[in-house]
Amino acid sequence: MTHRYTLLTQTLLLYAVAFLWGFIIATQPAASTVAPTAPSVHPTTTIMLFALASAAALTLVKNVKTEHFWQLFFGVVAGAGLVIALFYTVIGVMPTVAAYATSLTIATFLIVYRKRSKRIWIHNGVVLIASVGVGRLFGVQFAPQSMTLIVGFIAVYDIIAVYFSKQMFSIAKALFEHQSLFGFILTPRFSDWRESFAETAKPRVILGAGDIAFPLCLALSYLTHGAPILFLVVTIATLCGIVVLYAARPEKRPLPALPVLIGCALIALYVATRLI
Numbered sequence: 163m164t165h166r167y168t169l170l171t172q173t174l175l176l177y178a179v180a181f182l183w184g185f186i187i188a189t190q191p192a193a194s195t196v197a198p199t200a201p202s203v204h205p206t207t208t209i210m211l212f213a214l215a216s217a218a219a220l221t222l223v224k225n226v227k228t229e230h231f232w233q234l235f236f237g238v239v240a241g242a243g244l245v246i247a248l249f250y251t252v253i254g255v256m257p258t259v260a261a262y263a264t265s266l267t268i269a270t271f272l273i274v275y276r277k278r279s280k281r282i283w284i285h286n287g288v289v290l291i292a293s294v295g296v297g298r299l300f301g302v303q304f305a306p307q308s309m310t311l312i313v314g315f316i317a318v319y320d321i322i323a324v325y326f327s328k329q330m331f332s333i334a335k336a337l338f339e340h341q342s343l344f345g346f347i348l349t350p351r352f353s354d355w356r357e358s359f360a361e362t363a364k365p366r367v368i369l370g371a372g373d374i375a376f377p378l379c380l381a382l383s384y385l386t387h388g389a390p391i392l393f394l395v396v397t398i399a400t401l402c403g404i405v406v407l408y409a410a411r412p413e414k415r416p417l418p419a420l421p422v423l424i425g426c427a428l429i430a431l432y433v434a435t436r437l438i
Contacts, residue, residue, distance in 0.1 A: 243292025301382025
């Protein structure tokens with residue numbers, strides 16, 4: 163039971179930092195002057211691309227066994243998220259070109275340091291910042307209605323991938339073995355974060371990066387499209403969803419987080435829009 167409380171605390175802290183960071187980089191005035199314009203891509207197209215990307219990832223996991231490939235893949239994908247989050251963090255205090263150079267330099271350092279140290283704390287930090295970058299990118303790009311459709315589909319996909327096709331396990335297991343997991347490694351004690359994620363045999367809980375990124379996308383979509391109160395509603399509902407998740411999660415059995423979190427957020431949004 164003590165371990166469960168520790169895992170819950172770790173999870174709540176990760177979400178709190180992600181949503182606070184996302185709020186800061188989405189609302190600072192300097193960021194709006196360099197924000198990308200809204201895409202012409204329809205949300206249905208985005209959903210189809212997500213499905214194709216998932217199928218491609220499963221195909222690669224089954225056929226590509228080279229560790230160097232997966233570490234390079236992790237570096238490129240996580241690095242892109244890092245650059246976005248760091249760029250919008252520093253753009254308020256320096257010119258655009260300097261902000262790009264600074265964010266790229268810091269992102270490169272973090273990716274290299276993670277690979278060399280293999281510590282859980284730096285891995286979780288890299289994944290957290292990259293998740294904030296993804297949330298900032300897509301949360302600003304899509305209107306709330308479109309983002310609701312996208313995260314709703316992904317939540318349903320999460321159920322299918324965990325309970326029916328089992329492909330989520332295949333992908334996560336392979337990426338973990340290649341030390342390229344796009345997820346957070348939660349441990350029974352905070353002090354265990356100093357250990358190597360490549361060596362420790364202690365029990366762990368894996369929380370996917372998308373479990374933070376997609377609720378953050380939904381929250382930032384409302385924040386940047388004129389509904390800051392609903393950003394707060396999604397944030398609080400997501401944090402409550404985490405508590406529900408840990409209360410309902412059976413011991414040593416997987417439970418997809420995203421359906422619970424998105425479900426809580428959508429219920430809260432429905433109630434809030436009726437009351438406001």
